[in-house]
Amino acid sequence: MQKGDHLFLVDGSAYIFRAYHALPPLTRKSDGLPVGAVSGFCNMLWKLVEESRDTSVGVCPTHFAVIFDHSSTTFRNALYDGYKAHRPPPPEDLRPQFSLIREAVRAFDLPCIEKEGFEADDLIATYTRLAVEAGGDVTIVSSDKDLMQLVGPSVILYDQMKDKRLGPEDVREKFGVYPEKMIDLQALVGDTSDNVPGVPGIGPKTAAELLETFGTLEALLERAGEIKQAKRRENILAHADQARLSKQLVTLDQNTPLDTSLDDLFIHEPDGEKLVAYLKAMEFTTLTRRVAAKLGTDASEVAPAPVTISDAPRGPDLDAGGDTALAGGGAEGAMPLTPAGLAAERLSEAASTPVDRSRYETIRDEARLEAWIARAYDTGLLAFDTETTSLDAMRADLVGLSFAVAPGEAAYVPIGHIGEGSGDLLSGGEAADSVGLQLPLGRVLDLLKPVLTDPSILKIGQNTKYDYLVMLRHGIDIAPMDDTMLISYVLDASSSLEGHGMDELSERFLGHKPISYKDLCGTGKGAKPIAACPIDKVTEYAAEDADVTLRLWRVLKPRLVAEGMSSVYERLERPLVPVLARMEERGIRADRQILSRLSGRFAQKAAGLEADIHILAGEPFNVGSPKQLGEVLFGKLGLPGGKKTKTGQWATDARLLEDLAAQGHELPRRIVDWRQITKLKGTYTDALPTYMDEADRIHTSYSMASTTTGRLSSSEPNLQNIPVRTQEGREIRTAFVAPDGHKLLSADYSQIELRLLAHMADIPQLTEAFRQGQDIHATTASEMFGVPVEGMPSEVRRRAKAINFGIVYGISAFGLAAQLSIPQGEAASYIKRYFERFPGIRDYMDRVKAFAKEAGYVETLFGRRAHYPDIRSSNPQVRAAVERAAINAPIQGSAADIIRRAMVRMEDALKAERLQARMLLQVHDELVFEVPDEEVEATIPVVRRVMEKAAEPVVDLAVPLVVDARAAANWDEAH
DNA sequence: TACAGATCTTA
DNA sequence: GTAAGATCTGTAC
Numbered sequence: 001m002q003k004g005d006h007l008f009l010v011d012g013s014a015y016i017f018r019a020y021h022a023l024p025p026l027t028r029k030s031d032g033l034p035v036g037a038v039s040g041f042c043n044m045l046w047k048l049v050e051e052s053r054d055t056s057v058g059v060c061p062t063h064f065a066v067i068f069d070h071s072s073t074t075f076r077n078a079l080y081d082g083y084k085a086h087r088p089p090p091p092e093d094l095r096p097q098f099s100l101i102r103e104a105v106r107a108f109d110l111p112c113i114e115k116e117g118f119e120a121d122d123l124i125a126t127y128t129r130l131a132v133e134a135g136g137d138v139t140i141v142s143s144d145k146d147l148m149q150l151v152g153p154s155v156i157l158y159d160q161m162k163d164k165r166l167g168p169e170d171v172r173e174k175f176g177v178y179p180e181k182m183i184d185l186q187a188l189v190g191d192t193s194d195n196v197p198g199v200p201g202i203g204p205k206t207a208a209e210l211l212e213t214f215g216t217l218e219a220l221l222e223r224a225g226e227i228k229q230a231k232r233r234e235n236i237l238a239h240a241d242q243a244r245l246s247k248q249l250v251t252l253d254q255n256t257p258l259d260t261s262l263d264d265l266f267i268h269e270p271d272g273e274k275l276v277a278y279l280k281a282m283e284f285t286t287l288t289r290r291v292a293a294k295l296g297t298d299a300s301e302v303a304p305a306p307v308t309i310s311d312a313p314r315g316p317d318l319d320a321g322g323d324t325a326l327a328g329g330g331a332e333g334a335m336p337l338t339p340a341g342l343a344a345e346r347l348s349e350a351a352s353t354p355v356d357r358s359r360y361e362t363i364r365d366e367a368r369l370e371a372w373i374a375r376a377y378d379t380g381l382l383a384f385d386t387e388t389t390s391l392d393a394m395r396a397d398l399v400g401l402s403f404a405v406a407p408g409e410a411a412y413v414p415i416g417h418i419g420e421g422s423g424d425l426l427s428g429g430e431a432a433d434s435v436g437l438q439l440p441l442g443r444v445l446d447l448l449k450p451v452l453t454d455p456s457i458l459k460i461g462q463n464t465k466y467d468y469l470v471m472l473r474h475g476i477d478i479a480p481m482d483d484t485m486l487i488s489y490v491l492d493a494s495s496s497l498e499g500h501g502m503d504e505l506s507e508r509f510l511g512h513k514p515i516s517y518k519d520l521c522g523t524g525k526g527a528k529p530i531a532a533c534p535i536d537k538v539t540e541y542a543a544e545d546a547d548v549t550l551r552l553w554r555v556l557k558p559r560l561v562a563e564g565m566s567s568v569y570e571r572l573e574r575p576l577v578p579v580l581a582r583m584e585e586r587g588i589r590a591d592r593q594i595l596s597r598l599s600g601r602f603a604q605k606a607a608g609l610e611a612d613i614h615i616l617a618g619e620p621f622n623v624g625s626p627k628q629l630g631e632v633l634f635g636k637l638g639l640p641g642g643k644k645t646k647t648g649q650w651a652t653d654a655r656l657l658e659d660l661a662a663q664g665h666e667l668p669r670r671i672v673d674w675r676q677i678t679k680l681k682g683t684y685t686d687a688l689p690t691y692m693d694e695a696d697r698i699h700t701s702y703s704m705a706s707t708t709t710g711r712l713s714s715s716e717p718n719l720q721n722i723p724v725r726t727q728e729g730r731e732i733r734t735a736f737v738a739p740d741g742h743k744l745l746s747a748d749y750s751q752i753e754l755r756l757l758a759h760m761a762d763i764p765q766l767t768e769a770f771r772q773g774q775d776i777h778a779t780t781a782s783e784m785f786g787v788p789v790e791g792m793p794s795e796v797r798r799r800a801k802a803i804n805f806g807i808v809y810g811i812s813a814f815g816l817a818a819q820l821s822i823p824q825g826e827a828a829s830y831i832k833r834y835f836e837r838f839p840g841i842r843d844y845m846d847r848v849k850a851f852a853k854e855a856g857y858v859e860t861l862f863g864r865r866a867h868y869p870d871i872r873s874s875n876p877q878v879r880a881a882v883e884r885a886a887i888n889a890p891i892q893g894s895a896a897d898i899i900r901r902a903m904v905r906m907e908d909a910l911k912a913e914r915l916q917a918r919m920l921l922q923v924h925d926e927l928v929f930e931v932p933d934e935e936v937e938a939t940i941p942v943v944r945r946v947m948e949k950a951a952e953p954v955v956d957l958a959v960p961l962v963v964d965a966r967a968a969a970n971w972d973e974a975h
Numbered sequence: 976t977a978c979a980g981a982t983c984t985t986a
Numbered sequence: 987g988t989a990a991g992a993t994c995t996g997t998a999c
Contacts, residue, residue, distance in 0.1 A: 625995055625996080626994095627981095646980095647980070649980090675983075679993080682994080683984070683991095709989060713989085715991060716992095721983085721991065724984090724986095725984085725985085748986095808988070809989095810988065811987055812987050815987030819987080884988070885987095885989090887987095887988085888989075889989090892989060895986095923985075924990090
């Protein structure tokens with residue numbers, strides 16, 4: 001910086017509060033995110049930028065910065081703990097706006113400056129000093145009188161809202177003293193809002209008069225005896241120290257450490273696209289238009305920026321300030337202003353606007369379809385649903401599409417309907433007359449593609465992975481998308497509440513029961529395909545689904561902000577939808593021959609065992625019937641150890657049969673073997689080929705919203721429970737193969753849950769053991785039993801391993817005893833010893849339980865919540881079971897969050913390295929890829945890096961995450 | 976035909 | 987002791 005340069009310093013924090021209070025509340029229309037202060041701030045900043053680009057005015061800045069307060073505690077709190085003590089916490093609906101405003105500054109391409117331990121004013125003071133010393137001029141954009149002490153010959157204060165510029169003479173006019181005496185004046189007067197005491201009875205007028213007479217505060221305090229007015233004299237004498245303290249408090253620090261040098265504040269042209277993208281994301285239409293015009297950017301070409309949302313602090317009363325707990329209630333006062341208020345308003349609105357199916361339209365021509373698309377552009381929203389021939393998105397053909405653009409405004413486009421009654425006849429043609437005119441599929445897709453891919457139109461669906469995948473198969477990559485099922489899941493994941501299906505949500509939140517699929521198509525034998533149902537009925541059904549989805553979204557979306565769950569939804573759910581859809585679409589290659597050979601072998605073996613069993617039993621019976629089996633074993637043969645299940649039947653589970661076999665009984669051994677073989681055959685080798693497509697690939701379906709903890713689940717077929725423990729089971733894995741020229745790459749987290757437990761409970765022995773790369777079960781055994789790790793008997797280690805697993809599951813003596821086949825008393829003493837060696841684990845568990853009881857939920861490291869209302873049950877059995885689940889959920893859930901984060905980042909990371917690896921499967925702590933042979937070596941480190949760093953930067957783990965990765969021709973060898 | 980319970984597979 | 991899904995049996999409808 002040099003003479004002639006001009007520095008603009010914007011007091012960002014002061015401006016936020018001013019904008020918040022001065023402007024009417026404003027919420028982002030699509031989700032109710034409060035953005036009033038953001039809007040005011042952006043308008044102000046744009047005005048400044050615009051003015052400063054206007055060279056005719058003559059105050060063009062060469063340097064520019066926006067300064068914020070960083071934290072509430074500064075060096076002033078050390079001087080005086082009452083400093084700013086009476087400041088109320090920021091209003092609930094202002095809190096989420098702070099980070100949005102910082103993003104705004106970055107979108108304007110301006111330096112955004114803050115520093116731990118200092119107020120914005122101190123940073124402003126320091127930059128001002130530096131600029132003046134360098135010979136430059138300074139304009140401080142603020143109206144805060146605390147900054148007047150900085151005004152000087154080359155420093156002015158600019159109050160933009162009042163459009164006033166204050167120089168030294170103006171300060172004198174306003175306060176009766178020149179800026180250099182402002183500090184002394186403030187010290188005498190004090191400041192009630194900052195809780196600076198000052199001297200009682202001295203206001204600005206008296207203070208100015210006194211400073212006029214005595215020159216400085218110090219002189220005044222020394223010669224206070226000379227003051228004629230008795231009361232005034234006494235006050236000053238009595239509060240001299242208080243005045244000195246006040247002076248320290250109001251004096252701005254002109255020597256704060258700086259991370260950004262003055263020269264780095266040099267101004268440059270704003271990046272039009274970046275700024276427009278941000279403003280679009282905030283949905284500031286007027287400002288977007290204005291900025292785009294001025295900067296020569298085509299706003300329609302720019303996608304809204306992904307905006308990071310930092311959630312409000314969570315948890316029950318964990319904050320030092322007791323008043324934060326009250327903020328969440330928000331029922332009283334100006335309801336719609338707060339996120340919680342908006343959510344409540346939306347809920348009552350939903351209950352009071354009935355669904356009217358007669359208003360739905362059947363779209364049969366292009367003009368009407370275009371009219372509906374135009375409506376979507378008006379509202380910026382398009383709730384969307386597909387009607388198809390199958391629940392399996394990979395096999396589904398489109399029958400029709402429905403959409404809604406506002407509550408009650410919904411329509412259905414029939415595409416693939418066939419004549420009524422022709423459902424089970426394969427001929428379709430001649431009956432088609434009865435369905436009337438239908439737009440051809442290709443035409444409908446051509447018309448819809450622009451709106452479905454338009455970044456400014458938010459598509460809303462229920463279980464969007466399904467619709468996304470169906471449309472992806474038609475070459476349409478829908479974006480952006482919101483999913484009511486996933487929003488509900490993030491808000492209300494719970495073991496006792498029902499699920500997140502649309503019909504359920506509709507009844508719960510809208511008090512409306514939609515037409516069920518059964519009502520429309522019938523059930524069982526009389527069921528018709530939807531394509532053969534009357535179109536007027538399908539219109540009611542399908543348009544209602546879109547309508548209900550839109551209404552649900554209006555109720556649920558604002559709750560994300562109100563309940564501080566936006567980042568879980570935005571970071572862990574929404575971006576995973578397309579990732580999983582592509583994984584499902586790819587599928588994994590399987591080898592028919594291997595499966596069929598195994599089926600044959602298992603059939604033979606099962607037949608042999610069955611014959612033996614019948615001979616040993618002395619009669620033929622259905623070995624697969626636990627009921628008949630129990631009668632044979634414990635009734636007819638009178639074997640010992642008979643237990644009853646809760647329904648009064650004989651228990652015949654594997655553990656029990658194993659125990660009998662260990663006592664030398666032949667029959668139970670055979671039954672265990674028979675069960676294993678028939679299980680493998682029935683569930684895997686016979687079933688898997690029925691899922692294979694023409695290319696011999698199996699496409700599982702992942703459910704994102706069916707676990708309480710955040711794990712995924714897999715079905716049709718479930719590829720998350722393919723056998724691995726026994727040799728015969730593992731052979732099934734050899735049937736999962738890579739195509740020619742490729743390998744399967746399997747990468748799995750090592751001990752992720754124990755590592756997370758060590759981190760979350762902060763157990764030094766365990767974190768250290770993980771850092772050293774030690775065998776964690778052996779280390780545990782060594783700690784517990786005092787046995788050296790070297791030469792440890794495998795049985796000792798096995799017990800420690802069972803205990804470690806038990807801990808993660810919320811251990812009980814009963815469970816551990818069952819697992820290790822030892823008496824309950826012995827198990828209890830193990831647990832006791834474990835807690836003696838690792839008291840931190842017990843403390844952690846107690847904390848989690850207490851939190852769950854208070855809050856009704858527990859949280860993962862990333863803020864995902866699992867609700868356990870039954871933890872307050874008066875039934876001790878129920879309560880203990882829920883407590884175990886609540887202890888496990890943060891651990892299992894944090895691991896689930898971490899692998900989700902890895903999955904979200906994986907495709908871009910691979911693409912950035914120009915690798916062709918394709919992610920196919922997720923099995924809780926494992927990811928499976930298909931990789932060209934020649935890229936295996938290059939792919940492994942990339943996959944490993946993404947997975948090992950997946951917690952960052954949100955969570956800084958005290959333990960390393962370790963990923964084992966291996967590639968081979970089939971899944972068995974790769975795993 | 977539909978559902979609950981028992982069993983077994985995985986992490 | 988946590989979290990899932992699939993299959994089979996047996997029974998209710």
